[in-house]
Amino acid sequence: MKKVGIIGCGAIGTLIATAVEKRIVPCDELVLYDCNIEKAKALKKSLNFPATLVESLEEMIKRKPAIIVEAASQQAAKDYLPRILAAKVEVIVMSVGALLDMDVESSKVHIPSGAIGGLDAIFSASLAGIEEVVLTSRKNPKALELVTREEKLVYEGVAEDAARRFPREMNVAAILALTVKPAKVRVMIIADPKVTRNTHEIKVRWKHGDMLLKFSNDPHPQNRKTSALAAWSAIGLLKRILENQS
Ligand SMILES: NC(=O)c1ccc[n+]([C@@H]2O[C@H](COP(=O)([O-])OP(=O)(O)OC[C@H]3O[C@@H](n4cnc5c(N)ncnc54)[C@H](O)[C@@H]3O)[C@@H](O)[C@H]2O)c1
The missing domain is CATH 3.30.360.10 (Dihydrodipicolinate Reductase; domain 2)
Structure with a gap:
């Protein structure tokens, strides 16, 4: 049973969940968390795919996700990353700017290429x-x-x-x-x-x-600051990591 945790159910979190729903990514269940519970509820409701709502990072970790995607904010990345790594869970960080202020050296942290490549x-x-x-x-x-x-x-x-x-x-x-x-x-x-x-x-x-x-x-379309390619880069990375795990 492969679970993917998503922190942040906005533009990027929603696109990733939709790719999971379309089976682009090998995953059996989503675990969704957003500090705005309404966002997480709305995403779950929109999906025709098994998804569990949680109310904290700790609850997400208890569900034993194979990987967590942070798609929330720089502050969220700073707050949650040490706790995710302490639990030895793989993590994709979208709010990459947070890493500039953190001293993180871990093979469990994955950074997608975002809105660029090469x-x-x-x-x-x-x-x-x-x-x-x-x-x-x-x-x-x-x-x-x-x-x-x-x-x-x-x-x-x-x-x-x-x-x-x-x-x-x-x-x-x-x-x-x-x-x-x-x-x-x-x-x-x-x-x-x-x-x-x-x-x-x-x-x-x-x-x-x-x-x-x-x-x-x-x-x-949901967030003009975010490029669609950024979300797709996370989807591509998630797919590669999960396929390598199986
Ligand atoms: N790596 C890249 O290339 C790239 C590109 C675009 C955006 N981003 C970053 O990814 C993140 C998400 O982008 P988005 O466009 O989906 O944003 P968004 O505003 O559409 O969605 C963010 C969601 O995260 C939730 N959230 C915020 N703080 C939280 C917290 N502490 N705990 C739980 N949930 C929290 C919000 O309620 C919101 O629903 C942002 O930090 C953004 O800057 C990265």
């Missing part, structure tokens, strides 16, 4: 020597909770700082920072009323070449 190549290059990594993220002002009729540079700085200032919007910066550390990632965030998709352009200059990667992602 991290294998970037990581490999970082081992040889990174000269420069620049992330330019372009979003519709609504996705940044801004109002502007013209293109505007909203932020320029390093990835760690971007992830802290934009905890909901800049998980991509945190993912890149963790991939190339101790090298630094320069980040520019642009609010652009002309775009409807969240776009991330990554330029890498390294010892033996250059890379240019571009991702143009539809925002999740």
